[in-house]
Amino acid sequence: NVQGECSNKHCDLPHIENGRIAQYYYNFKSYYFPMRKEKKLSYSCMVGYTTETGTQDGRITCTANGWSPVPRCYRKCNKPLLENGIFYGTEMYFKIHEKLQYKCNPGYHTPSGGTEDTVQCQPEGWSSQPSCTKKFVPNLHHGNYFTAQQVLRLNETLLYKCDEGYRTAGGNTTEEAVCLTRGWSLTPNCSSM
Structure with a gap:
């Protein structure tokens, strides 16, 4: 019956990139493999690599679907x-x-x-690239910001309005400044007309 064949499925010598199992398994491959279900096998990752759980060594079990968990070594x-x-x-x-x-x-x-x-x-x-950047909201004389934030994130927009008789860096009464990697798209500033 088909079910009987499935339950007799065995596990071959695992191929572990940047990792290996004990040398004797390679030397006597035909004796040890294919391995029976429920058999366990230890493997170790090369220097500079680690298992997914962060250890140097891992343990895998032969199941009907092959080795579990799949042996892998990460840099x-x-x-x-x-x-x-x-x-x-x-x-x-x-x-x-x-x-x-x-x-x-x-x-x-x-x-x-x-x-x-x-x-x-x-x-x-x-998970992300660590970075430290200056992204302070500049002091604004003769005008007000529409936000109370002191620090802006990258690509965030700052809206400000100049007092009566003053104009923004772009020559308007209100202006948007965008926080870019190199600094402000247009530094907030209010100057007399």
């Missing part, structure tokens, strides 16, 4: 570059799921507008 995350800020801790490599916290220098802010942020090492790399 560890290297400490990213950061200007105008510092990282907490001195580690250079991070395992999958490990977190890295950083703090921006005074006057600089994280992408979310705070002074500190945390990024996480994921199988495909860091």
